[in-house]
Amino acid sequence: MRLQDKVVIVTGAGQGLGEAFSKGCAKEGAKVVIVEINE
Incomplete structure (x- = not known):
């Protein structure tokens, strides 16, 4: 994938x-925003 200079938002x-x-997106050069909710 070509993710260099892209932003990826991942929920869960x-x-x-x-x-x-x-982790895969980060390895490909993306800036990753991680969202997780624990109740």
């Missing part, structure tokens, strides 16, 4: 698929 990124997706 504290675990599982969201966490893996966030």
Whole structure:
């Protein structure tokens, strides 16, 4: 993917698929905003 200089917002990124997706985007050069809610 071409994510250099892109911003990615990921909800549910504290675990599982969201966490893996966030890490992958960061490796590809994206700026990642992670959102997770624990109640």
